[in-house]
Amino acid sequence: xxxxxxxxxxxxxxxxxxxxxxxxxxxxxxxxxxxxxxxxxxxxxxxxxxxxxxxxxxxxxxxxxxxxxxxxxxxxxxxxxxxxxxxxxxxxxxxxxxxxxxxxxxxxxxxxxxxxxxxxxxxxxxxxxxxxxxxxxxxxxxxxxxxxxxxxxxxxxxxxxxxxxxxxxxxxxxxxxxxxxxxxxxxxxxxxxxxxxxxxxxxxxxxxxxxxxxxxxxxxxxxxxxxxxxxxxxxxxxxxxxxxxxxxxxxxxxxxxxxxxxxxxxxxxxxxxxxxxxxxxxxxxxxxxxxxxxxxxxxxxxxxxxxxxxxxxxxxxxxxxxxxxxxxxxxxxxxxxxxxxxxxxxxxxxxxxxxxxxxxxxxxxxxxxxxxxxxxxxxxxxxxxxxxxxxxxxxxxxxxxxxxxxxxxxxxxxxxxxxxxxxxxxxxxxxxxxxxxxxxxxxxxxxxxxxxxxxxxxxxxxxxxxxxxxxxxxxxxxxxxxxxxxxxxxxxxxxxxxxxxxxxxxxxxxxxxxxxxx
Amino acid sequence: xxxxxxxxxxxxxxxxxxxxxxxxxxxxxxxxxxxxxxxxxxxxxxxxxxxxxxxxxxxxxxxxxxxxxxxxxxxxxxxxxxxxxxxxxxxxxxxxxxxxxxxxxxxxxxxxxxxxxxxxxxxxxxxxxxxxxxxxxxxxxxx
Numbered sequence: 001x002x003x004x005x006x007x008x009x010x011x012x013x014x015x016x017x018x019x020x021x022x023x024x025x026x027x028x029x030x031x032x033x034x035x036x037x038x039x040x041x042x043x044x045x046x047x048x049x050x051x052x053x054x055x056x057x058x059x060x061x062x063x064x065x066x067x068x069x070x071x072x073x074x075x076x077x078x079x080x081x082x083x084x085x086x087x088x089x090x091x092x093x094x095x096x097x098x099x100x101x102x103x104x105x106x107x108x109x110x111x112x113x114x115x116x117x118x119x120x121x122x123x124x125x126x127x128x129x130x131x132x133x134x135x136x137x138x139x140x141x142x143x144x145x146x147x148x149x150x151x152x153x154x155x156x157x158x159x160x161x162x163x164x165x166x167x168x169x170x171x172x173x174x175x176x177x178x179x180x181x182x183x184x185x186x187x188x189x190x191x192x193x194x195x196x197x198x199x200x201x202x203x204x205x206x207x208x209x210x211x212x213x214x215x216x217x218x219x220x221x222x223x224x225x226x227x228x229x230x231x232x233x234x235x236x237x238x239x240x241x242x243x244x245x246x247x248x249x250x251x252x253x254x255x256x257x258x259x260x261x262x263x264x265x266x267x268x269x270x271x272x273x274x275x276x277x278x279x280x281x282x283x284x285x286x287x288x289x290x291x292x293x294x295x296x297x298x299x300x301x302x303x304x305x306x307x308x309x310x311x312x313x314x315x316x317x318x319x320x321x322x323x324x325x326x327x328x329x330x331x332x333x334x335x336x337x338x339x340x341x342x343x344x345x346x347x348x349x350x351x352x353x354x355x356x357x358x359x360x361x362x363x364x365x366x367x368x369x370x371x372x373x374x375x376x377x378x379x380x381x382x383x384x385x386x387x388x389x390x391x392x393x394x395x396x397x398x399x400x401x402x403x404x405x406x407x408x409x410x411x412x413x414x415x416x417x418x419x420x421x422x423x424x425x426x427x428x429x430x431x432x433x434x435x436x437x438x439x440x441x442x443x444x445x446x447x448x449x450x451x452x453x454x455x456x457x458x459x460x461x462x463x464x465x466x467x468x469x470x471x472x473x474x475x476x477x478x479x480x481x482x483x484x485x486x487x488x489x490x491x492x493x494x495x496x497x498x499x500x501x502x503x504x505x506x507x508x509x510x511x512x513x514x515x516x517x518x
Numbered sequence: 519x520x521x522x523x524x525x526x527x528x529x530x531x532x533x534x535x536x537x538x539x540x541x542x543x544x545x546x547x548x549x550x551x552x553x554x555x556x557x558x559x560x561x562x563x564x565x566x567x568x569x570x571x572x573x574x575x576x577x578x579x580x581x582x583x584x585x586x587x588x589x590x591x592x593x594x595x596x597x598x599x600x601x602x603x604x605x606x607x608x609x610x611x612x613x614x615x616x617x618x619x620x621x622x623x624x625x626x627x628x629x630x631x632x633x634x635x636x637x638x639x640x641x642x643x644x645x646x647x648x649x650x651x652x653x654x655x656x657x658x659x660x661x
Contacts (some may be wrong), residue, residue: 010631013644078529167628169598175630200537207545208629210642238541238580241627255540257579273537316633318603323633335645346604359599359627391632393603402599409598409627416581 236357421485
């Protein structure tokens, strides 16, 4: 019999290789396929459409006999987690062998590319614009307008760069797509390059994703004759979060420090090597083949709400019972994602907070869970969708500590180019520490007799420190060059707003200690 | 010509035709020697017609590149938000005890396995759903 087991990195981390080996030893034909995205069931074993998960090697015999009922989930495609989704970008997830070009063709692969090649590049760009596709990396900028800017630029040398530097905690859709359906990304890139007139296309990804790199490289080798003469290449970053910011990414790709560039000039006009460059996220590019296939653009634009069109692969992560990838049209409320689909917390405790949009996204309080998944609705709630990662925390989470971590992360990962981020983040950690430790006492310099203009009182109360933190966050938000410094205030201020009790008086013992040593 | 000089020369030659070859070269040099020191920086600078300051600026910017050798096996533990939500911080004391001086623990922010954390990586091997015992075993088995 044919046994299907994923070789996605997450399935491997959960022990898929050992399970696959056990089935192979029994003489079964094992197909290593992409992951369905039901992560709590990995390693998931599928035989004739029926699934078992999570499977350990000692259950292999029972599964061969059609038993192991306690871990059987029945027909995989009918599982409520799968049946409730609207899969476009991840339509092949769980169904194909990732680097099999035959599997890809048999499931509608290259349809968009074939049609695009019969079209005028300007018409392709018009279709992408009409589909309403917005950049899936976080900023939500309309893809068609970006492409048009590059296409209209005068320079004959142009580039397509895919931002696969998915550094946000709580996000894994880019990784899953590269590992599970690499040809779809290649097809999208080929269409983009043809539409704007680029000769070279790069995928810049992270060194933390070795499996995705290997799969992409293998797929590019196999697809080379189809996309020729376009040259395509994978480039690996070196562990710098800020390189997910498009201008840092371009510097890094050029072999420089990953410092952000001031905009303008836009990368669409002066990007890689100073030439016009399309920089799109993996999910944006992967949505392109579907849009370019016959009638795809119209179908795409029908999904979603208002100005948020199409589907979004939402990544449900953190302390959640049923975590994984859930692709659905925009507009789904957060409560449905967390409770109905996610099944609540893994620990069984009440949900305390949900961070949407990675480490730079706001912490959302359960009172706001009816907010629909839509760019504008989130902006209105002083939050952001980002790369659509949602990370769930239970009531044991210390939100003051999480706010401190946000500042600490920004300080560790700042590229150093602009002052609000480079210095603001360090000061942010210090202020949060002082709030948690009962305010600030006069320091040794202020106590020195020559400092006669120094404040005579005891320093600052925690409440006064909050004013300082608010000011600092405003400065970072409006003064930083890129999203790292500019968005770090979201997790910090949202945590302070909803859970102030997690900030004050956390370190009374520390305060007592300070007083005795003062 | 020392063998190091020769090897670095070969790596540079291999990447020379690429656009922006410095990062791929640094990755290969680090893979070959385990670190990128001042000597390597000088050789790469010469090969690419850059100043050593240019190369050093890049080496020191990225978390992946090390400037000194460290022969210990490395275990990367994800301590970003999603793994924190699943309790990685509570495992760190045990992890440090298990590591001692033999294993180097490195904090990374996100291995992309956020729904099955806490996670760790040793080389290209990934480990998910770790508890204290599981993480201790991963660290003890790291070579």
